[in-house]
Amino acid sequence: MIWKRQIPILIATVIGFATLFGWFIDHPGIESFVNDDATQWYDILASFAIFLGALNLMKLQGKKVFKQQSGWQYSIFAIGGFFFAIVAGFIYKGNDAVEWGVHVTSKGTLFKWMFDYMFTPLSATMFALLAFFVASASYRAFRVRNLEATLLLVSGIIIMVGRVPLGSSISSWFIMYLMVLIVSIAVNIKLKDKKITFSTFLGGVLIVTIWGSSLGWPIDQPGLFYLPILQDWIYNNPNVAGARAIMIGIGLGIFATSIRYILGIEKSYIGE
Amino acid sequence: MDKISDYILKAGTIDRRWIFLIIGLAVLLPLFFPLGLPIRATNATQKVYDAVEALEENSKVLVSFEYGPSTKPEIHPMAIGLLRHLFTNGHKVFVTCLWPDGQFMADEALDEVAKEEFDLTYGEDYVILGFRPGNEAVVKGMVSNIRKLYTTDARGTLVDNIPLMKNINKVADFDFIFSASAGYPGTVEWVQYASDPTGVPLSTGTTSIMVNDIMPMVNSGQVKGILAGMPGAAEYEALIGTPGIGTSGMDAQSIAHLVIVLFIIFGNITYFIETQRSKKY
Numbered sequence: 048m049i050w051k052r053q054i055p056i057l058i059a060t061v062i063g064f065a066t067l068f069g070w071f072i073d074h075p076g077i078e079s080f081v082n083d084d085a086t087q088w089y090d091i092l093a094s095f096a097i098f099l100g101a102l103n104l105m106k107l108q109g110k111k112v113f114k115q116q117s118g119w120q121y122s123i124f125a126i127g128g129f130f131f132a133i134v135a136g137f138i139y140k141g142n143d144a145v146e147w148g149v150h151v152t153s154k155g156t157l158f159k160w161m162f163d164y165m166f167t168p169l170s171a172t173m174f175a176l177l178a179f180f181v182a183s184a185s186y187r188a189f190r191v192r193n194l195e196a197t198l199l200l201v202s203g204i205i206i207m208v209g210r211v212p213l214g215s216s217i218s219s220w221f222i223m224y225l226m227v228l229i230v231s232i233a234v235n236i237k238l239k240d241k242k243i244t245f246s247t248f249l250g251g252v253l254i255v256t257i258w259g260s261s262l263g264w265p266i267d268q269p270g271l272f273y274l275p276i277l278q279d280w281i282y283n284n285p286n287v288a289g290a291r292a293i294m295i296g297i298g299l300g301i302f303a304t305s306i307r308y309i310l311g312i313e314k315s316y317i318g319e
Numbered sequence: 320m321d322k323i324s325d326y327i328l329k330a331g332t333i334d335r336r337w338i339f340l341i342i343g344l345a346v347l348l349p350l351f352f353p354l355g356l357p358i359r360a361t362n363a364t365q366k367v368y369d370a371v372e373a374l375e376e377n378s379k380v381l382v383s384f385e386y387g388p389s390t391k392p393e394i395h396p397m398a399i400g401l402l403r404h405l406f407t408n409g410h411k412v413f414v415t416c417l418w419p420d421g422q423f424m425a426d427e428a429l430d431e432v433a434k435e436e437f438d439l440t441y442g443e444d445y446v447i448l449g450f451r452p453g454n455e456a457v458v459k460g461m462v463s464n465i466r467k468l469y470t471t472d473a474r475g476t477l478v479d480n481i482p483l484m485k486n487i488n489k490v491a492d493f494d495f496i497f498s499a500s501a502g503y504p505g506t507v508e509w510v511q512y513a514s515d516p517t518g519v520p521l522s523t524g525t526t527s528i529m530v531n532d533i534m535p536m537v538n539s540g541q542v543k544g545i546l547a548g549m550p551g552a553a554e555y556e557a558l559i560g561t562p563g564i565g566t567s568g569m570d571a572q573s574i575a576h577l578v579i580v581l582f583i584i585f586g587n588i589t590y591f592i593e594t595q596r597s598k599k600y
Contacts, residue, residue, distance in 0.1 A: 082462070082464075083467060086453070087460065089453055090451065090453040090456055090457070090468075093453045093454070093456070152422055152423055162420070166388065168388075170387060171388050171391065174389035174390065178346065179338070182338050182341075183335045185579055185586070187586060190586065200583065200587075203583075204580050207579065207580055210527070210576075211550055211573040212550075213356055213574070213576070215357060282534055283534065283538060287534050287538050
């Protein structure tokens with residue numbers, strides 16, 4: 048039991064404290080351990096983790112095929128792909144002029160062929176499909192249900208159009224006319240009075256037209272209605288505020304969890 | 320009025336395959352028939368350009384490739400644009416990869432720019448150190464001692480035999496870092512473990528979806544600007560005066576975004592009609 052429980056906890060505690068102190072204590076021994084040795088240990092462990100991950104992948108996929116669980120046909124491709132990569136990486140180079148190791152990225156080798164003509168198109172296709180699903184999902188799910196959803200939708204539209212060159216070609220005056228139209232529709236829905244709606248619309252159009260004429264219709268003025276400036280503001284203010292809050296929250300969470308690991312309170316890594 | 324509403328509601332139940340087809344066309348057509356929409360650089364992109372311009376000639380620049388084929392359309396144009404800018408200004412480029420597929424991307428980008436366009440010499444003007452597993456531990460290891468982590472480069476040459484690697488022992492020996500990143504490990508790790516502790520200035524180019532995470536660091540000055548997705552790449556290409564893949568992709572992205580926005584608006588009109596009707600009956 049001592050090897051399965053106390054010793055691993057002791058190792059985690061000692062290494063944890065040593066790494067933590069490495070940031071605060073100016074001692075060459077600790078500094079060298081934290082900066083050099085510990086990181087190299089991590090590299091070695093990470094390499095073993097890849098090996099274990101590969102074995103686990105094969106075990107799970109193999110089990111699926113043998114037991115003919117749902118979707119077992121796909122597992123055949125996973126196993127086939129795995130062994131093909133093993134062959135291309137360790138057994139057959141496909142180009143004798145290239146050294147082992149370098150063959151992975153060299154032209155004319157089987158591994159490079161696999162990367163260029165199998166992995167790259169498949170990977171790019173999977174990512175590209177997102178565009179289609181985003182379009183379909185936004186059409187069906189992006190609804191003005193409440194205030195929060197409306198804010199999300201409006202800022203989403205501003206970012207989407209403002210980020211691309213098309214956004215810089217849309218005059219802020221066009222956006223202002225659009226605003227007048229939207230406000231008029233809102234007034235009509237709320238008050239259901241044609242006279243008030245018409246007055247709002249006409250008043251808005253007149254104000255925008257007189258204002259635009261007096262300024263000479265500059266495309267990016269007033270900046271409040273120019274999409275690229277507006278999207279910049281959204282990125283730099285509300286977005287940064289939210290992102291910072293999330294980052295600080297995550298940081299505190301990492302700190303608390305790390306302390307739990309170092310003090311031996313958190314023991315999930317030994318299966319408890 | 321009811322007839323129009325009926326038509327809109329009927330159109331609202333459109334099969335999603337029609338949406339796929341429209342999006343496909345919205346992306347494809349501008350690629351064949353470019354619109355040439357004007358590109359305006361944002362502050363974040365301008366900051367990256369200014370940071371590179373501020374470097375003295377012959378500066379040592381560490382460029383890290385942390386993306387793969389899936390995010391290549393977004394990040395690769397900015398990596399190419401940055402390499403062009405660096406080589407035009409006479410800087411030396413050192414490439415590392417925190418992602419295994421990053422090395423393929425680095426090879427491709429340097430073949431195109433360093434070899435074909437600038438006819439530069441490997442080992443004297445640029446070097447690819449390659450991929451090492453370990454994520455942030457790799458960054459930390461490089462901050463401490465590059466030579467312990469990289470005994471050979473990506474081509475199997477001993478690092479000690481590479482002329483460009485002379486006097487390069489740790490991250491602090493570089494004048495500038497650029498992280499071309501599509502996720503973890505990437506820009507955040509370079510900021511936390513390399514740029515902040517050593518004070519070496521860092522800029523980045525990321526996918527659009529990552530911009531939210533990096534923006535606080537740009538605002539605080541920890542990251543000197545950000546190339547945000549394909550628009551960022553196109554803006555950078557415009558700044559260096561060499562239109563490339565980023566610029567040609569912008570028309571397609573503009574139209575695709577517009578189509579999605581129109582879909583959202585149309586979807587909301589049908590939603591509004593539906594709710595009004597349900598209230599009525």
